[in-house]
Amino acid sequence: xxKLSINKFAVFFFTLIIVSFAQLGIKAEFGWSPELILxxxxxxxxxxxxxEMAALCAFGxxxxxxRPLPGLEIVLFFLFPFVIMYVKTIFxxxxxxxxxxxxxxxxxxxxxxxxxGAIVSNPIIFAYILALTAVFxxxxxxxFNYFYKTSxx
Amino acid sequence: xxxxxxxxxxxxxxxxxxxxxxxxxxxIRALMTVSGVQNNDYKNLVxxxxxxxxxxxxxxxxxxxxxxxxxxFIQSSVYSNYPFNFKSELLINRGEKDGxxxxxxxxxxxxxxxxxxxxxxxxxxxxxxxxxxxxDSRFQLSVRVGVDGANSLLKGGNNPKLTLIPKDSKIExxxxxxxxxxxxxxxxxxxxxRNFKLFSDxxxxxxxxxxxxxxNDLRMVSIDINYxxxxxx
Numbered sequence: 001x002x003k004l005s006i007n008k009f010a011v012f013f014f015t016l017i018i019v020s021f022a023q024l025g026i027k028a029e030f031g032w033s034p035e036l037i038l039x040x041x042x043x044x045x046x047x048x049x050x051x052e053m054a055a056l057c058a059f060g061x062x063x064x065x066x067r068p069l070p071g072l073e074i075v076l077f078f079l080f081p082f083v084i085m086y087v088k089t090i091f092x093x094x095x096x097x098x099x100x101x102x103x104x105x106x107x108x109x110x111x112x113x114x115x116x117g118a119i120v121s122n123p124i125i126f127a128y129i130l131a132l133t134a135v136f137x138x139x140x141x142x143x144f145n146y147f148y149k150t151s152x153x
Numbered sequence: 154x155x156x157x158x159x160x161x162x163x164x165x166x167x168x169x170x171x172x173x174x175x176x177x178x179x180x181i182r183a184l185m186t187v188s189g190v191q192n193n194d195y196k197n198l199v200x201x202x203x204x205x206x207x208x209x210x211x212x213x214x215x216x217x218x219x220x221x222x223x224x225x226f227i228q229s230s231v232y233s234n235y236p237f238n239f240k241s242e243l244l245i246n247r248g249e250k251d252g253x254x255x256x257x258x259x260x261x262x263x264x265x266x267x268x269x270x271x272x273x274x275x276x277x278x279x280x281x282x283x284x285x286x287x288x289d290s291r292f293q294l295s296v297r298v299g300v301d302g303a304n305s306l307l308k309g310g311n312n313p314k315l316t317l318i319p320k321d322s323k324i325e326x327x328x329x330x331x332x333x334x335x336x337x338x339x340x341x342x343x344x345x346x347r348n349f350k351l352f353s354d355x356x357x358x359x360x361x362x363x364x365x366x367x368x369n370d371l372r373m374v375s376i377d378i379n380y381x382x383x384x385x386x
Binding site for chain 1: 160161164167168172181236242280281310312
């Protein structure tokens with residue numbers, strides 16, 4: 001079994017908190033924001049073990065849940081990192097490409113399932129969301145890659 | 154304690170919090186949500202101005218005095234709001250046991266206690282309810298604009314839009330917008346017109362809706378618990 005790391009988990013935990021501040025702040029200011037939290041959770045699939053990632057995802061949905069009981073969006077949010085964790089082992093590309101594609105596809109699938117009509121009526125904003133999420137994911141991946149090895153290598 | 158057990162404990166505790174104490178998460182998120190600080194007096198005056206304009210427009214358009222809309226409102230606190238893009242939902246602390254039903258209008262009040270539409274009750278739980286606001290991309294409402302009462306369709310979103318405004322309408326920026334949908338109280342203030350545009354090659358004009366409040370600043374809304382939505386219209 002892969003060795004678990006409390007330090008690495010703590011770094012991701014605080015990154016998630018900072019990213020949550022950023023995402024919610026941007027949304028409050030501009031009315032929309034890139035999916036920074038989802039990108040961070042997808043990224044965690046490349047660096048953390050399954051138990052650490054499950055704990056991080058649970059904390060993420062604890063922050064994001066806005067209903068008495070978690071709805072479809074929250075369930076999707078929890079599942080995506082696990083799907084990415086599995087899928088990354090299948091695709092042969094570099095970790096960063098897998099991670100960026102994983103984040104972009106997660107966001108696309110997330111809105112496709114939860115609010116398809118909004119994508120059709122706001123294609124430009126949706127394109128911005130995808131592009132900015134991809135850029136954020138690539139930058140964050142590089143930062144983590146400098147300090148840690150990905151769990152796939 | 155082994156490291157696996159620590160993570161497992163963290164996971165279990167978080168899941169317990171999600172299901173048993175979701176309000177803790179809502180409070181933490183409320184602290185994280187930063188919004189532009191705006192003078193309260195200014196916001197109240199904007200709301201007041203909107204509701205007075207809507208009154209003037211409604212009465213002017215119909216040329217007779219109408220009974221003003223007086224609902225049976227209960228006040229509620231906003232717990233939480235939708236954290237992702239495109240939708241705008243508010244979770245409030247009033248539910249089925251307080252008499253809240255799906256379809257009832259949610260409003261905020263101007264200084265002179267005139268209601269301004271915020272949204273509609275979308276889903277009701279025992280102690281809480283979800284409100285779909287005018288900032289939700291799924292929100293649509295038939296409205297009239299200005300003293301001439303030009304018909305329009307309000308489409309929700311980050312910047313709510315007034316669409317299908319007839320080309321010959323005499324509308325100016327700042328004109329009041331009020332509801333005429335059978336599913337909403339007649340004459341309820343929605344906002345005022347901003348950036349009205351007429352294109353020579355199109356049959357209809359478009360404008361933006363100025364609501365006079367910021368959706369992120371909403372901490373209290375009121376629900377008309379006597380209002381019964383007219384079904385199948």
